[in-house]
């Protein structure tokens with residue numbers, strides 16, 4: 285397996301539980317940072333608890349009770365339900381995950397970059413590392429948004445033109461326990477509490493919006509925050525802003541013979557969706573069961589079924605992102621629609637519940653779309 289982050293560790297632990305020997309190759313050493321908004325939906329917290337004892341990690345994060353959309357003067361809030369989500373720093377989360385993988389008996393090799401695939405008759409026989417090839421019966425690409433395994437396997441699909449810039453800030457006062465999303469002219473800003481007076485800030489921009497960041501990411505990030513009313517009381521930048529993208533990323537399909545793509549490697553819609561971590565954790569058991577059946581029978585049907593199941597999951601979870609992206613294109617439309625959502629909190633709550641995986645798509649009614657468009 286390649287990539288020891290959420291998707292890779294989740295798949296690896298579930299494969300171990302099914303009795304398989306697993307080698308996990310990871311280029312990074314831990315702890316390490318990762319560009320991310322760091323807001324985990326309640327289903328993601330539940331998926332995390334399935335993997336091991338993460339209670340002290342969850343304690344160290346910040347509970348998230350809702351999602352708030354802000355556009356000009358308009359504001360709308362949706363609850364995340366009974367169980368809270370979690371704002372959690374990736375350097376802590378990812379380090380705890382790799383420890384859980386080791387505890388589960390996964391053979392983890394950090395500091396090991398995979399640089400090539402050995403293909404024979406369409407099947408992967410081994411992957412290349414600086415220390416030599418690593419062979420196996422089946423392979424998992426959990427190597428993230430810019431997956432090189434996806435490209436090497438000829439599964440790369442279309443690529444978008446949006447980027448994210450993220451960093452941590454210290455605030456003058458405790459942020460509210462929700463993900464605050466601001467629709468601004470030319471960009472969106474995500475504010476997610478991750479600890480005491482500490483928050484993750486994610487700026488999401490289309491390619492032209494990235495020009496001021498060229499060669500001066502830190503300065504441009506600070507300037508953008510200084511201009512934003514959410515930081516009027518002041519802030520201190522805690523670490524260097526990190527850039528991620530471009531998104532969206534797609535694959536033709538999430539498998540090729542004995543290679544399975546999991547997590548962002550199988551496709552990523554947009555940083556604005558706020559569900560990538562939950563989806564990556566949830567994909568683990570699905571991928572592990574598909575591989576287990578493939579290894580037992582040699583049939584590709586379980587891998588095909590995994591791809592279909594994954595696409596259905598993503599269709600739902602991308603719903604809020606699609607609505608958000610539509611709003612981000614025009615300030616006036618965003619103000620109007622957010623005002624409508626404020627008048628129709630049930631509609632907003634259903635959109636969030638579907639996207640966060642706690643309600644099926646069928647709970648969205650025609651009148652919700654009317655409410656979004658007209659406020660009636």
Ligand SMILES: Cc1cc2nc3c(=O)[nH]c(=O)nc-3n(C[C@H](O)[C@H](O)[C@H](O)COP(=O)(O)OP(=O)(O)OC[C@H]3O[C@@H](n4cnc5c(N)ncnc54)[C@H](O)[C@@H]3O)c2cc1C
Nearest residue numbers: 287289290291311321323398427428448547548555560561
């Ligand atoms: C700006 C931004 C904001 C986001 N905000 C949120 C949010 O608020 N909430 C949320 O749920 N999701 C968010 N996401 C999405 C989330 O970060 C991803 O969906 C999630 O990290 C996917 O996990 P993964 O395990 O698939 O990939 P990753 O976490 O990217 O991990 C891939 C791993 O593979 C390793 N790797 C890569 N290539 C190789 C190689 N060749 N050899 C060995 N190892 C390799 C990497 O080092 C890494 O550890 C955001 C994303 C972005 C870009």
